[in-house]
Amino acid sequence: MTLIVRLHKERMPWMENRAVYPGFFDPITNGHVDIILRGLKIFDKIIVAVLKNPKKKPLFSTKERVAMIRTIFTHQPEIEVKAFDGLLVDFSRRNRANIVIRGLRAVSDFEYEFQMALMNRKLDSEIETLFMMPSLNYSFLSSGLVKEVFLLGGCVEDLVPEIVERNLREKLKKGKYIYSN
Numbered sequence: 001m002t003l004i005v006r007l008h009k010e011r012m013p014w015m016e017n018r019a020v021y022p023g024f025f026d027p028i029t030n031g032h033v034d035i036i037l038r039g040l041k042i043f044d045k046i047i048v049a050v051l052k053n054p055k056k057k058p059l060f061s062t063k064e065r066v067a068m069i070r071t072i073f074t075h076q077p078e079i080e081v082k083a084f085d086g087l088l089v090d091f092s093r094r095n096r097a098n099i100v101i102r103g104l105r106a107v108s109d110f111e112y113e114f115q116m117a118l119m120n121r122k123l124d125s126e127i128e129t130l131f132m133m134p135s136l137n138y139s140f141l142s143s144g145l146v147k148e149v150f151l152l153g154g155c156v157e158d159l160v161p162e163i164v165e166r167n168l169r170e171k172l173k174k175g176k177y178i179y180s181n
């Protein structure tokens with residue numbers, strides 16, 4: 001258990017340790033799933049916060065992204081999935097979570113993550129960011145790459161949950177697959 005979480009538990013033993021795991025999840029990959037499951041070793045509850053991002057045009061709608069994640073974790077009530085917009089710190093506060101989990105795959109992630117963590121701290125000093133590393137097997141994986149590989153006929157079987165692969169195939173069949181990075 002991390003020091004932050006232990007201190008929190010010691011001070012408020014009646015309280016559930018909650019963390020938010022935010023992202024765009026277009027679509028969720030096995031790398032994201034790996035981080036969520038690792039997070040459950042530390043937290044009682046993880047709220048997966050799916051960004052409704054008007055800036056990016058997603059392949060999957062917010063509803064579809066949320067539904068896929070809910071399906072993957074159907075039997076795990078300790079994982080909640082919610083869509084959000086606005087500031088992440090506001091969402092975290094509303095959901096009584098003061099820890100934000102972010103996955104760090106490689107050094108290349110660091111700069112963006114560092115900026116984001118410090119900006120979130122500036123916005124709300126009570127909120128801490130916790131970086132977790134996924135399994136080495138997923139350290140190269142991203143939603144964007146999954147979409148590109150799938151569109152070009154590559155196999156993504158080990159890279160995404162089954163429901164995601166099925167839905168990618170469905171999009172392709174319906175001709176709704178317009179790849180934009």
Ligand code: PNS
Nearest residue numbers: 022023024025051086087088089116119
């Ligand atoms: O999957 P992603 O694209 O790495 O997720 C990025 C996300 C959703 C964590 C980030 O864009 C975010 O928190 N957006 C909400 C808006 C916000 O709070 N911005 C200020 C913090 S930098």
